[in-house]
Amino acid sequence: MGIRVLIVDDEKLERVLILKALDWEREGFEIVGEAGNGEEALEFYQMKSPELIITDINMPYMDGVQLAEEIKKRDPQSKIVMVTGYREFEYARKALRIGVEDFLLKPINIDEIQDMARKIKKEIEEQKGHRREYDSLKEKEQETQYIILESFLQRLVENRIEEEEALRKLKVYNLDGIATHCICMNVKIEKGRSQENRIHGSKLWENGTQENRVQGNGIHDAILYDIHVIYRRVLQLFQADISFVHYMENLIFYFREETLETVCEYGEHIRQMLKEEYGITAEIGISSRQEGFPGISRAYRQTEKAVAASVILGRNRCITYEEYEKAKATGQEKFDIRWKDFIFYVESGVRNRVEEEISRYCNFIRGQRIVDRSYIRLMGMDMISKASTILSKHGRSMEEVVEEDLYERIIHIDSVDELEEYLKKVLGRIMEYADSIRAKKGNSLIESAKKYIDEHLHDCELSLKTVAGELYVNESYLSRSFKQETGESLIEYITRNRIEQSIELLNTTDMKAYEISEYVGIKDPHYFSICFKKQMGVTIKEYKNREIT
16 A cells, blocks of 8 residues: 545646646555545545645635645644645745645646655655654563563562562552552463363464464463463453463452452452353462551462362362361461471472471371361372472473373372372472473573673672572572582672772773772772782782882
């Protein structure tokens, strides 16, 4: 489709001359209409949105200048060319003030029309190019902003961000209301593999892209939906204070003013909509009402437990944290396992400690003398759910790593002995996966650490803690890996690079020692002097006064 052109003149002959003066289509234009006066031209303009208007100045009812004024009000980017006679320069002067691009003098000259058309075409194409570039940049900016917000929300709900920073960012995004109180809802959509799901899921499959069909390192025919299509559809059902798509493809919602009963109703609406419209099922976990900033992450953790409990309490349903607690707690003593330590042992591959904790966990269950199989199965899922957070970091599911349907296996466990054996098997698989990730990522982790250090060497706050936090790894693991890979500790690496940079500054600038100290990221000049002598074997003064041979 070419550049749209409207020709306006009260004399038919003049319009014909303009039409015949140029092979408009070959030159990249499309004549969308002719008008005999300004009023007709405005009607054409509203229907056809021409980009170039060639109009006579002197016309009845509405002259060319009035027409140009009306068009420029509607679209300042429209290109207008006036056709004028010698005695109409007062009109022309006014037209210039409006923003008319060019003038054609009567009688019409073919060469002038060709020159004008090609010049206008170039201007319009440049404008479109700039507009596309602007729209592209704006779209990228909006996409970047959404990614930044989504990343922040994921760290927030998983308690991977300091409270002060989190509260500041919540205020910036105008979301700080949930730091007073909130209820969380976590929607886990099942990736069904049955033929029935293939048929019912076709509606979502059509909306998806090839990328939506790829998960991890392989292509899975089970991915029959685009999670963002579902997310947008769910947002039509209710308004949440915070909502986002988790990297594990769960839909997360936070509510501040709604009651637990109302949130449960929302969950039911989602479940029914997914089943009726798309033929897919979901497990929906709903937290209890939580207070204060710590309640944000606590509410999310409660929903994870509630979702995991669906293995025992039933698939394709909403489960509140209270229901999970009732199913689990029947008056027993609380088990005092340190979950953070346990997860660290699993992630670090400390098999003997992991198996000790599993045995201790199962002995606790035995000691309660519980004969209810549902309770035993639920306790097993509780431990597996905790360990599965390691896989979540890498975008993997338990089913992918364990390579079997956990639900089918768990529901057939009838004793604590069977549970203990199965837990050791499942957690063994998770540890094997963690081992493979460490082996693959060892070198890249150290390279990433070095890159971050090099880019932030001047930051006086640079430390093992800040580097580990940026790379989302355990400080002890990073320290141990860095030493094994490089032969020096991470702090030694930072100090050595700072001293090497300070030597370059001593050799090439007139900066004072305290100025260099501050520049390379060491606040205390005295400590800088100690580090320098330890590294170089001489003091800064001795180095500066050395004989240059």
